[in-house]
Amino acid sequence: MRRPIFAANWKLHKNRxxxxxxxxxxxxxxxxMDGVEIVLAPPFTALDAVATALAGSAVALAAQNVHPxxxxxxxxEVAPGMLADxxxxxxxxxxxxxxxxxxxxxxxxxxxxxxxxxxxxRPIVCIGETLEQRDADQTFDVLRTQxxxxxxxxxxxxxxxxxxxxxxxxxxxxxxSATPEMAQEAHAFVRECLVAQFGEAGAEIQIQYGGSVKxxxxxxxxxxxxxxxxxxxxxxxxxxxxxxxxxxxxxEGSS
Ligand code: 13P
Numbered sequence: 001m002r003r004p005i006f007a008a009n010w011k012l013h014k015n016r017x018x019x020x021x022x023x024x025x026x027x028x029x030x031x032x033m034d035g036v037e038i039v040l041a042p043p044f045t046a047l048d049a050v051a052t053a054l055a056g057s058a059v060a061l062a063a064q065n066v067h068p069x070x071x072x073x074x075x076x077e078v079a080p081g082m083l084a085d086x087x088x089x090x091x092x093x094x095x096x097x098x099x100x101x102x103x104x105x106x107x108x109x110x111x112x113x114x115x116x117x118x119x120x121x122r123p124i125v126c127i128g129e130t131l132e133q134r135d136a137d138q139t140f141d142v143l144r145t146q147x148x149x150x151x152x153x154x155x156x157x158x159x160x161x162x163x164x165x166x167x168x169x170x171x172x173x174x175x176x177s178a179t180p181e182m183a184q185e186a187h188a189f190v191r192e193c194l195v196a197q198f199g200e201a202g203a204e205i206q207i208q209y210g211g212s213v214k215x216x217x218x219x220x221x222x223x224x225x226x227x228x229x230x231x232x233x234x235x236x237x238x239x240x241x242x243x244x245x246x247x248x249x250x251x252e253g254s255s
Contacts, residue, residue: 004222005163005206005229006246007039007062007124008236009092014042016049022239023053029243030059036229037206038246039090039124044078051087062090062124065098068108068115080119091116092231094126094150096169106149113150117158124163124231125150126210127190131170140189147193159194159201163208165231166190171211173233180220180227183209187226215244222248 014022019042030038041062042050051061067077083091093116094109113123127146129139143166154162166186171178178186187207194202209221210231221227235241 002206002228003037005037007231008242009041009233016046019046019050020053025239027057047086060089061087063088064092066091066112068111080115084119090122092124109150110152122161124165126165126167128167128169156198159198160204163206165208165210167210175212177212177217180224184224191226218245219248
């Protein structure tokens, strides 16, 4: 049985004070929700403040990126062990913004994921097609290639520690979510690829949907059999809307 997993990716938002205030607002709203995993991914500079504010709660901490080396001459980078030391249990790798704006490659994502696993963290590996690729009927080819490259060489016995995030690039920050049916079709395909690579364990890997998830569309997306939670950007910046998504609260006039 896969537990739903909801992560708020704050991207380049919030200083330490804002981050701590968010946590104070979120925790009472999600108290006792044992059936779901809840993850916050603040910027590096707020990780320590969020870790302190989360102390004693089941909400987990994630970084938004990592460098694969354990240490060395890599100015500006942060190692998996440093994240573990701060209390991170997850790190996002291969987000489409990092792929598009910072030249991240599938091979680079795979080495980051392997380094995270080795340090005892769980990678949230992001994949997704652009609008041009979808319009050219290349979605499955793109996902197959990204999965093969981004998960290359990862140990089969650690498959259950992976989280995948399907985030169609055209749905990110646009207000235009994939329909539940489109998302399910992509998730089912991702699941097939995961089972082909990891065997039975592939069926246990949680696959999040990301791209304009909001309280109004969460319930319909989460009702799909292969959607196991959400990676939330904009609506994850407010504790109220993020907690509504976690509660799958279908709003009136939902789309
Ligand atoms: P939005 O929810 O703002 O579309 O962002 C999605 C995302 O990129 C999460 O990683």
